[in-house]
Amino acid sequence: MPRVTFNPGARTIEAGEGELLLKVAARAGLPLRSPCGGKGSCGKCAVVVCPAPEPTPHEREALGDEGLALGLRCACQARITEDTEVDVPTEALLYDERILVDAASGGRPAVPAVRVVEFELAEPSLDDPVDDLRRLAAGVAGGAALEAPLEVLRRLPAALRENSFRGSAAVEGRRLLAVLPPGSADRVLGAAFDLGTTTLAGALVSMVSGDVLATSSRANPQGVLGDDVITRSDHARKGQAELDELRAKVTSAFDEMLGEMLAAALGDPERGDVYRVSVAGNTVMTHLFLGVSPEHIAVVPFTPAATGGVRLPASEAGIRASGSASVMTLPCVAGYIGGDIVGGMLAAGVHELHGVTLYIDIGTNGEVVLARDGDLYACSVAAGPAFEGARISQGMRAAAGAIDSVKLEGGDVLLSTVGGASACGICGTGLIDTAALLLESGLLDLYGLLAEPGAEPDGLPDALRGRMVDHDGKAAFRLSGEGDEAIHLTQKDVRELQLAKGAVAAGVMTLLGDLDLGPADVDSVLLAGGFGTFVDRENVLRVGLLPSGIDPSCIHFVGNAAAAGARMTLVSESHERRAEEIARAVRYVELSGRADFQMTFADAMLFPEA
């Protein structure tokens, strides 16, 4: 498969044969602007592509001869067929603020969490007998005292003398993390983990440049003990052994992923070069990672043991790293608004945006944040896992082969899949597109009832004829393939979708209502999560995932913003502080037991009229 390297940051990922560059970039954590909806007409997603593919007519018009000659192409038009280098100008990124690009793709952090200082000290003498640590502090911290963890202190005298009192010192705040040979800045690394209920994702990061050196992901191995946080909480409350079991599954996975990334980036590396680890997870997952029982989060009134960010020695977290390394969890807001949401808000800059912004993370729980000129409100709804592909008969996450886009174009049903692989299931965005198509064509009514097998209502496009079939005794829509390879959307799938989108929409409406706002007041909607990387805005509204009245052009997909937030807090002290400020600033709105929410939810399960 062709490989695409994005600069700045030298982040490399594999692309499907013929995959749209816009989608590859989003998967790489670089969401690009696309106000024209991917038509190639606005030129906002223009990036420098090398080798540059033949431009489309849309691109010729949008970018001009000069732009094309520079190698500019629209990411929404360019398809990847070979190994490609892509330079991403800041203007093309979804966020003007450079927030994502700074932390996620190679920007040096403004206030680095770990400073690496080259030093050259006078050697001790009877006239200048100051101890080694204070001598070093004078050289690297302007005389401010340094604290050395015991392991570092034990190594300090030899480390200074091996290189005649010259070297590189890694310092975190006032803590001396390491004394290394001169010119060792590029040996000072960190790791950021997105601790998802379903998926774990890690990035190995240079603490100095912020560059991502390698990534790794895998299914959360806790899955065998329960798909969702409630099941896992129930398991954890059985006893210490069960809690330990859940914890060990994640910590050992992180430890392995770190080893994989080090091996990928550096060959056969010293684990001792990793000095800092950040972890962004929802509140229950964060508790489990820390070995703190989440049992009281699972029952009314959903009380966490703690929501502040926690720091602990990496060794205590079960992650092998430098002896002075610490692990920090991102701060949470409440039992069902976790560090993943705080990280996402940080990465998306929600707290800094003017006007009314919705930040929505769609997963098993849907978290909805409403920001109004810096004031933050959040609620959580039980969306169910439909958008992650769970409980959908042929659902899957947005991984290779997942149908992520369904369009009726030129009389044909056009499917696209993640990575361009042959279709083997349907992910969240494909589910939305399919439901929208069915609603438009009359094969699905507002109550969520699929047309009978064989139904062909008036005006049905030819391409959709014959697709309503009997599937295990109930109506189903055949999306692709034939026989055993066919992929269907079933009546039950539609019900799951209704529950999921209804919950999110009801959360949005309730928050808006609490602030006397309506959908038309919303300036911007940021959709985060693993349900797909490129979502049709009109269809989001067509199925009612968002309340009608929201301007479709203000909907943006921000990808895995939680992971970006974890990277930002990893490398930047100011971002770490900001995450804590954001967590404490959010006003949590409890929907449980609110009759008005239940009424809104019931309404929102219906599909909106066209």
Place this chain on the structure above:
Amino acid sequence: MPRVTFNPGARTIEAGEGELLLKVAARAGLPLRSPCGGKGSCGKCAVVVCPAPEPTPHEREALGDEGLALGLRCACQARITEDTEVDVPTEALLYDERILVDAASGGRPAVPAVRVVEFELAEPSLDDPVDDLRRLAAGVAGGAALEAPLEVLRRLPAALRENSFRGSAAVEGRRLLAVLPPGSADRVLGAAFDLGTTTLAGALVSMVSGDVLATSSRANPQGVLGDDVITRSDHARKGQAELDELRAKVTSAFDEMLGEMLAAALGDPERGDVYRVSVAGNTVMTHLFLGVSPEHIAVVPFTPAATGGVRLPASEAGIRASGSASVMTLPCVAGYIGGDIVGGMLAAGVHELHGVTLYIDIGTNGEVVLARDGDLYACSVAAGPAFEGARISQGMRAAAGAIDSVKLEGGDVLLSTVGGASACGICGTGLIDTAALLLESGLLDLYGLLAEPGAEPDGLPDALRGRMVDHDGKAAFRLSGEGDEAIHLTQKDVRELQLAKGAVAAGVMTLLGDLDLGPADVDSVLLAGGFGTFVDRENVLRVGLLPSGIDPSCIHFVGNAAAAGARMTLVSESHERRAEEIARAVRYVELSGRADFQMTFADAMLFPEA
């Protein structure tokens, strides 16, 4: 043996049958005033003794009928013959500042290092779903955030709910150390250790009241690997295994001593009730305790790895305690001015005294601090271990049976021993007294030469006749006993004494000279260390341990001030801060290689003229 309990503080120690109360109090860490030199004429050491012994004529005069009726007795006159309770008024303590009494014997610390707060919290509800840790912080820290070590966080939800959100919280700064059942303040303990090259001494202390609940001491088990810090440094530099061996000897001794003290004070106690441990040792001993090689302290230019106070988890220090417990070492000044001296300066309040004060710790190394109106200067001299009884043919530490006082009174040689036990050796103060006696009687000349065996110079008191004997072919003075039980002072012993006292005196003179001061400018001399508990001031000057010209009435013996300092930093945050300030304020004066010091030292080895 009779037991003496001192109040406030309820500190109990054993006394020798007939031992002077003044000496017992000093051994208990409560040095009392005695400006009259123990004659019972000034009444400054008056304490309330119960049962009160028959008063001496001196006491009748000094204290009056009213005082005697209240149970007041002069500690320098009262001898202990049965179990006794003693109330020590603040005025009787050597220090007006209440510094020693505050920290060492029952005073509540002004700014406690560990606060124990009783709390009663509202239970969580949907209207008030704040997490457990923030709920507790609101109740005990006025809303300021608390940090919980992982072990405490894991226990927090259950600990709050077991007692319906009531309890006692132990808090150190912003760290939550424990959540205990209501009314558990007296379960919050700490331990202070004096880490001596020769002797380890520990105290189990209530973190709330400052009371000493139990004490323990033993020989430093590192002794088998070398008597002095140089030998041990040499052993440590051989390799990691040797360094680990030295470290483990001390940490496991501390761990055992803590267990002993807990058992003595509380029966069969939870180790989990110990939350803080402080350790005062010289710089080399502190390095060894931390497992940091002291090898560069042993050679020019004597560079420590670090001199600041170090904090580490108790588990990492090899001391079993509460999971949230930390160990802190007292800060050092330089390679040969350690945390024991800083602790002693803190306890003696040297930094707060007006005028010119000398603080002298006499041990294998002699440390001399000169304080002038708060400015602190210090030097270290290689005194050798004579005052601790080492390298003296029949020397011993000031333990039971050590001859600690020698006087010619009423024509007899009067000996006293520590604890009143039968004489089995001679300690530092006995050595000084004996040498002074020999100088006065003409049996020892100014060059340190003992008179020949059988010598009986003109005017020799009868009691000293026939005591110059042949001992292994050289002249020796028979101090007590006959035959195998005789205790002698040999020519070699005198040479060791000359080296030791000469080094200390030369250090004092050099520091004074550097500041253009003379002996007559000294307002106060504080003698600390394990060489005895009651020293004859005139004799200190007679043998030249201090330069002549110092007013004998300004010499005070402050006992184990280092241990008092360790207790003070244990229980008091402000004292912990002050120790660091003192350590940083001291100007270290390096005598190594200074020709003027060598000259002074050579002169000071002579005995002064009468």
